[in-house]
Amino acid sequence: MAAGAARRARRTRRQVDRDPGGGRIVADRLPKQSEDFPGWYVEVVKRAELAEHGPARGSMIIRPYGFAIWENIQRALDDRFKATGHENFYFPLLIPMHLLAAEAQHVEGFKLQAAVVTQGGGETLDEPLVIRPTSEAVIWPTYARWIQSYRDLPLLYNQWCNVLRWEMRTRLFLRTSEFLWQEGHTAHATREEAWDEALRMLEVYREVAEDVLGIPVIPGRKSESERFPGADETLPIEAMMRDAKALQCGTSHFLGQNFAKAYDVKFLNPEGRQEYAWGTSWGFTTRMIGGTIMAHGDDKGLRLPPAIAPIQVVIVPIYRSDEERSAVLDVAGKLRDDLAGNGVRAKLDDRDQHRPGYKFGEWELKGVPVRVELGPRDVEAGQVVLVDRVTGDKRSVSLAEATSGMAGTLDEVQLALFEDARAYRDENTHQIDDFDSFAAGVEEKGGFWVGPWCGSPECEEKVSAATKASLRVLPLEREDPRGPCIVCGKPGTERAIWARAY
């Protein structure tokens, strides 16, 4: 259609659809989760000032408030990596094309997603450079030089960096072409040791997801079709969002000897024989900021777990006259300092251009776990009002108690978020009785559907084609299948969890 004609058609439609009086936004309210979950998500991300779209398609600008969340996640992970014996290093962004091409499955898996630099210094490059979609292809050739003997093993390294994957459809945090993550890359002398490492890091991810982000997850294995290109086994933690869809969170891969063989990483064992090294890799990304938003948020906006909330406690002063103002701010400032002294991330919102009600709404939107209201009446009584973002409960406590008890209050909020998310997940987890009711149920209400599976890719494919649900995870704690495969009726080997996913 010609541009002019398209424009004209648009105009007539618009005149029908819209109030011509002027584009006033009726209410400054978020879309409701129950009515428009994707719209709710986009609005929360923007209005809470977490992130916005970058100028290039699919790119993301992470704003300070959003990045502060990422920094807290990074710290939680990095501390645990160090505690399990890992060190950080840094590998380059650009990978010569021939290196990526060395591992057959790996290159096949990423060739559609890789961006390639072909020009530099105004000239066409002799060899194109791939912008890393992940770094196995540059790290393993280096490991080949670093590893000669079993005495050099294991190598337990990690890097924090950005990667780039060309995506057809993007959503802020959940899927952007460039994203931030950590990628751990380890090499081991034995299969058992590498497998244990992959499991150990999966457990680190489970702990961070549940104890830090407050998101209950199911650790397990991916089926072959969902496996990382080049891995023998892919181990995800799988979570449920508040729209009953699944989200893959951290992932740990057991690489077997695939990359060692592709990049010729051999070591001399104690018996004097050459062996290929065994590998793992594991990653956790900025996607989990999106996961946290969708696992906990409500119709008022974000609900951040205290462990990663950039601001854990916000103090909103209330006053009328100048005298009241200085009296209230005096007490409020001291409270903030006392809280900070106790290791609490506290902020005093002393902006004069907004009234308290506005600030309440704004900090609720931004997900601050605890609000302290402090007005003239409180100052007189030596107390404050505490408001919990998760339950909305208000209670008055003494100033001293507000300071000394705040850490405990934050722990309660942290736990309440986790229990809330777990209750939601349990309510939306169903046992599969037969294929038809499963297909109808997953279509109608989403959620996790658990049932016996025979292990064949054909049956898995049939489910996906019929339901748009995918096999999310085969739980690590393997359950007895308790029945025949829901598709083919042959004996089941284990119970699989199916869901529609992000």
Add this chain to the structure above:
RNA sequence: CGGGGCGUAGCGCAGCUUGGUUAGCGCGCGUGCUUUGGGAGCACGAGGUCGCCGGUUCGAAUCCGGCCGCCCCGACCA
């Protein structure tokens, strides 16, 4: 790549069908006064190459042609 939506002030939009003085409105922003226990009010003010290029016309945000970009829904993926 297919389907849909959109491009006018920082944000959200009206104006275009039927071309015509200085292109409007709400929010936000600045200054001042009054306000402040659930999203304040009034006054004054700042802010625009109407996505880009070309054409028609005395005159284009508006009509014609071309181009670009972004968002949403699907196929790929953490």
